[in-house]
Amino acid sequence: MQPVRVRFAPSPTGPFHIGGARSALFNWLFARRYGGVFILRIEDTDLERSSRESEENILAALRWLGLDWDEGVEVGGPNGPYRQTERLELYQRYAEQLLSQKDAYRCYCTEEELAAEREALLAEGALSGYSGRCRNLSPEDCARLEAEGRKPAIRFRVPDNQGTIVVRDLVRGEVSFDCSDIGDFIILKSDGIPTYNFAVVVDDHCMSVSHVIRAEEHLPNTPRQILLYNALGWETPQFAHVSLILGKDRSKMSKRHGATAIEQYQEKGYLPEAMVNFLALLGWSAGGEEEIFSLEELTRQFSLERVSKSPAVFDLDKLNWLNGHYIRQSPIEYITDLSIPFLEKAGYLKTPLTPERYEWLKEVIALVRKYLVCLDDLKDHVGIYFNEEVEVLEEEAREALTAPHVPALFEALARLVLDCPALSAEAAKGLLKAAGKEAGVKGKQIFIPVRAALTGSIEGPDLDRIMAILGKERVARRLAAALDRGL
């Protein structure tokens, strides 16, 4: 069996899309699973829209997800260069070959002419490919057209005796297309830049790609590519077309469905582990009941046979749940480290942190992480630990402070806390109880007002741990402040 060589070949024309990330992941998993090579190639032949900036975004996002590549931009390799705009002579050469084989011809039609032609065809209700106007131009015709100042594009001549083309697809089985439905298509634009269908074939062949794993939207292109492989005398790779990721309305996921860029999720504080896990579950399943998978576990289990044929709706709820799961389950140091930039951004933290401050922060994160969907949510949960004062009191919290036993309770608690040598969570628990005893109350009568005074809310994490995090002075001060307010 031939060695596994797969590639991810994005166009750097915008933010890195969820769908692209899944294609990259599946290719990467396939390569790792079978001990193959994962190639990263940049398809930047759309000069108008391509940019180095988005290329860099893509690379950064891949690295963030934990997907590395063996050959490709930045890392190099024996089949480079890995940017299509740096491989132009190659395409030129093979276009010449097709030209000389008469499998391609020069087309002098202008874009305007073609657009008009298409419109006319569409009006008749019979939209198909190119009319074939330039199919059989004589050298004299060509010379005349060129004298008019027209620059030719090169078109592939779709054979008319080919019948049907069968795409053998690893996820969809055999898919046949009728050759007569395929019009002659451009392989080299008039500016010498190859089109997608041509460049992809030349590159996949020259890079010895064994399996082409990509999104289903490319399935209708595949017969054209097979035609090119045949004309050039090359063996076709194996194809695997993965179904699309859909938005809530079941159309192909796009910006109007919400955040589609990987970067946006990164910025909101989604963990790469959650993203990878989620993406893998979109169109693939392990078959068992387990749904939590690390990259390593996925590598062990991934296979194309278990890739689904039907499209999958992007389910933010599930992503959110997965992310929360990873936030709760990952080592606390890891989550703390990831949290720091978000806390800085929210103005709560200035780095560098002293070791004591870091330990303190760990306690805070450990306490609040069960409330988080993403790390960006931190800002809504940590104010009471970073601020000196409690700012707003909820209505119910305010009410809780009006109970008659509150002054006595708070006075006792404040005194006990200040007298206490070290306010650990455990100590706090005892003090709460003792203060209640002094004031002649227990249970909710203790906890609700104290919580209200310390946090401004009647719900939240364990009170004893909150007290330990706040420290003696702030606890005493907030109790006193609540009392003042009540008077």
Place this chain on the structure above:
RNA sequence: GGCCCCAUGGUCAAGUGGUCUAAGACACCGCCCUUUCACGGCGGUAACCCGGGUUCGAAUCCCGGUGGGGUCACCA
């Protein structure tokens, strides 16, 4: 419109002719845990698109509808 793909609960999905009065997960609802909220635990509601075949037997195979989607560029 032509061509192509797809079709199990709201969503992701298991299921490859009998063990399906159809698994699991998310979401939703209820109960428990808890000073509260959340986390967690337990339980519940909820599905084989329709019609024909094939077969002793069909969610599973075939055909036809219907529905959804993709694609028809000198974009990729």
